[in-house]
Amino acid sequence: MVMQDAKASPAKGLRGWLLSDSPANAFQARAQNAYVGWLAFRGNPIAMAGLFIVAGLLVVAALAPVLTGGEGLAQNLGNRLKPPSAEHWFGTDELGRDIYQRIIWGSRVTLYIVFLVSIIVMPIGLLVGTIAGYMGGWVDTVLMRITDIFLAFPRLILALAFVSALGPGLENAVIAIAVTTWSPYARLARAEALTVRKSEYILAAQIQGASRWRIVTGHVVPMCLSSIIVRLTLDMAGIILTAAGLGFLGLGAQPPLPEWGVMIATGRAFLLDQWWISTIPGFAILIVSMGFNLLGDGLRDVLDPRSGSEG
Amino acid sequence: MSHSDKTPGVGTGGFPSLRGFAGKIIGFALTLFLTFLGLMAVTFVIGRVLPTDPAMAIVGNRASEEVYQAMRLQLGLDKHLIVQFWIYLASALQGDFGQSIMTARPVVDDIKRFFPATLELATLATIVGVLVGIPMGVLAAVRQGRMIDHVVRVFGLIGYSVPIFWLGMVALLVFYAKLEWLPGPGRYDFYFEGIVEPVTGVILIDSAMAGEWDLFENALGHIILPASMLAFFSLAYIARMTRSFMLDQLNQEYVLTARVKGLPERSVIWGHAFRNVRVQLITVVGLSYAGLLEGSVLTETVFSWPGIGLYITNSLFNADMNAVIGGTVVVGLCFVGINMLSDILYRIVDPRAR
Numbered sequence A: 001m002v003m004q005d006a007k008a009s010p011a012k013g014l015r016g017w018l019l020s021d022s023p024a025n026a027f028q029a030r031a032q033n034a035y036v037g038w039l040a041f042r043g044n045p046i047a048m049a050g051l052f053i054v055a056g057l058l059v060v061a062a063l064a065p066v067l068t069g070g071e072g073l074a075q076n077l078g079n080r081l082k083p084p085s086a087e088h089w090f091g092t093d094e095l096g097r098d099i100y101q102r103i104i105w106g107s108r109v110t111l112y113i114v115f116l117v118s119i120i121v122m123p124i125g126l127l128v129g130t131i132a133g134y135m136g137g138w139v140d141t142v143l144m145r146i147t148d149i150f151l152a153f154p155r156l157i158l159a160l161a162f163v164s165a166l167g168p169g170l171e172n173a174v175i176a177i178a179v180t181t182w183s184p185y186a187r188l189a190r191a192e193a194l195t196v197r198k199s200e201y202i203l204a205a206q207i208q209g210a211s212r213w214r215i216v217t218g219h220v221v222p223m224c225l226s227s228i229i230v231r232l233t234l235d236m237a238g239i240i241l242t243a244a245g246l247g248f249l250g251l252g253a254q255p256p257l258p259e260w261g262v263m264i265a266t267g268r269a270f271l272l273d274q275w276w277i278s279t280i281p282g283f284a285i286l287i288v289s290m291g292f293n294l295l296g297d298g299l300r301d302v303l304d305p306r307s308g309s310e311g
Numbered sequence B: 001m002s003h004s005d006k007t008p009g010v011g012t013g014g015f016p017s018l019r020g021f022a023g024k025i026i027g028f029a030l031t032l033f034l035t036f037l038g039l040m041a042v043t044f045v046i047g048r049v050l051p052t053d054p055a056m057a058i059v060g061n062r063a064s065e066e067v068y069q070a071m072r073l074q075l076g077l078d079k080h081l082i083v084q085f086w087i088y089l090a091s092a093l094q095g096d097f098g099q100s101i102m103t104a105r106p107v108v109d110d111i112k113r114f115f116p117a118t119l120e121l122a123t124l125a126t127i128v129g130v131l132v133g134i135p136m137g138v139l140a141a142v143r144q145g146r147m148i149d150h151v152v153r154v155f156g157l158i159g160y161s162v163p164i165f166w167l168g169m170v171a172l173l174v175f176y177a178k179l180e181w182l183p184g185p186g187r188y189d190f191y192f193e194g195i196v197e198p199v200t201g202v203i204l205i206d207s208a209m210a211g212e213w214d215l216f217e218n219a220l221g222h223i224i225l226p227a228s229m230l231a232f233f234s235l236a237y238i239a240r241m242t243r244s245f246m247l248d249q250l251n252q253e254y255v256l257t258a259r260v261k262g263l264p265e266r267s268v269i270w271g272h273a274f275r276n277v278r279v280q281l282i283t284v285v286g287l288s289y290a291g292l293l294e295g296s297v298l299t300e301t302v303f304s305w306p307g308i309g310l311y312i313t314n315s316l317f318n319a320d321m322n323a324v325i326g327g328t329v330v331v332g333l334c335f336v337g338i339n340m341l342s343d344i345l346y347r348i349v350d351p352r353a354r
Helices: A002-008 A013-019 A026-042 A045-062 A099-135 A137-151 A155-166 A170-181 A183-197 A200-207 A212-249 A260-270 A276-303 B020-049 B054-059 B065-075 B081-093 B107-142 B147-159 B164-178 B203-210 B213-250 B253-260 B265-302 B308-317 B321-349
Strands: none
Touching: A013 A026, A026 A045, A026 A276, A045 A099, A045 A276, A099 A137, A099 A170, A099 A183, A099 A212, A099 A260, A099 A276, A137 A183, A137 B020, A155 A170, A155 A212, A155 B020, A155 B265, A155 B308, A155 B321, A170 A183, A170 A212, A183 A212, A200 A212, A212 A260, A212 A276, A212 B164, A212 B265, A260 A276, A260 B164, A276 B147, A276 B164, B020 B081, B020 B321, B054 B065, B107 B147, B107 B203, B107 B213, B107 B265, B107 B308, B107 B321, B147 B213, B164 B213, B164 B265, B203 B213, B213 B265, B253 B265, B265 B308, B265 B321, B308 B321
């Protein structure tokens, strides 16, 4: 459709370069792919809504010092349990801390968790999956057995047990979540690697004498990356919810860190009379995890039209 | 509680090298055995190898060196790790997870007491999830792109984006504290304590069997909120998967054929398309049920529901590792068992997967 438009009237400038029928070099071809992908993405309102929310989260986290006067840690006991007002938009908690400030700074904690889990889970899943898929044979069998075992585990309970053994804390919660979530990525990467393994460019690399390690990291892993990223985006909401749940139980981030799950837990004692303490962080979690879900759905529709949910 | 997209029928397959029916049975048993061994190994590592010192947890850090060493000997911590694992495995197979520090009773007895409450909650939630989620998903697929489709999708989106413990708190605030429509936390009001002898442990069944309809009504009132929270999650997942399976089927040519033949729409949808979806849904419902069994941890905490989740979290805060590990293993076994069961069912119902 877009391509035809470009053919009908050869457009000039960047757009024309991005949509021309005959890319002059590899860079232009890649840029075109990205641009066409972006066009499809932009036309998908669900994906755009998700992108908007996730981008909003990033902006809020980056601008936290600008948006707030403090780090949400300053106590003011004379000002405790105040309902939302012009001065304190979301009210104050039991120690007189401004909830608006804590929500804003809490976005950094959420991003930190999301980031840490991603950089642990992605490499493990990719490596296990691509090695299993590319090597095949007994390596494949052994690695996939281990993956299946982890796949069959109840995640939250296992994360709970892990945290209880390691001791409560944000980093331990992240490790516990990572240990219990890497397995689907290994399966996914293996499935992709299996389809790639037989392709001719892999054969070409083998003939050129590339080592197995080089083929796996240089030629197989990049092909698996997009589906892994989509899956990670879709899982992100679950990761955020688990982290918040661990925080809520007192096993994740520890007070006074402004983590949203912890904030909900502290508000529990005041729920009947001071509803805002628990309610507002809950909305923050809901919006952010919804954003990741929308973005993941949209990304999947764009990058992988086969499994698309048709609009 | 995040199991957004698992393809049905994979994940617990047999060994590819084994062929034939007998090979499949052997592969299946082997998978089950390996998964069990893996579960035991991981829980062993958590309970024995990671930092917490089990002997220290029991005697406390003010105990003398002799008492501490005696406890180490009693727990067998002086033996080689492999030997320890073997002992752990052997006693677990006999249903022995040691004593709970908190309740001073065998962990197994505690689990027997707490588990039915979780089962009751998860089962009720799954029933609601299936009865509401499947029609919702089918309706959304049939009316794709229309208002009802969008409503179902947004509803589902909220269902798997919302922190369930928070939703439970808000529900308590609204329906219990403000509107006073429903009773508060717990399984029943305290003055019903001890009225019926636990037979099954499932309070709704026990009270109905004993003819204690007051208690039945009270317990039913108490279970509505926590069960709805879990059901919301379950039906969001089931509706989403049903919708996507149905869309796949409705685009097939046999559906077109059926329509061209002039079959009534209801028969096309339920008699043709849904019949094929049914098979895939077994796995989805199984996954969601297993997910609820473990996912009820947070809900139970919010609603003070005396189930296995509350037991595990309470034990956690008392450094009662025996109880934590015992509970984890039992939930893990149920989880694995349900997944296996749905996999077997899937193979029985779908001839292609045999």
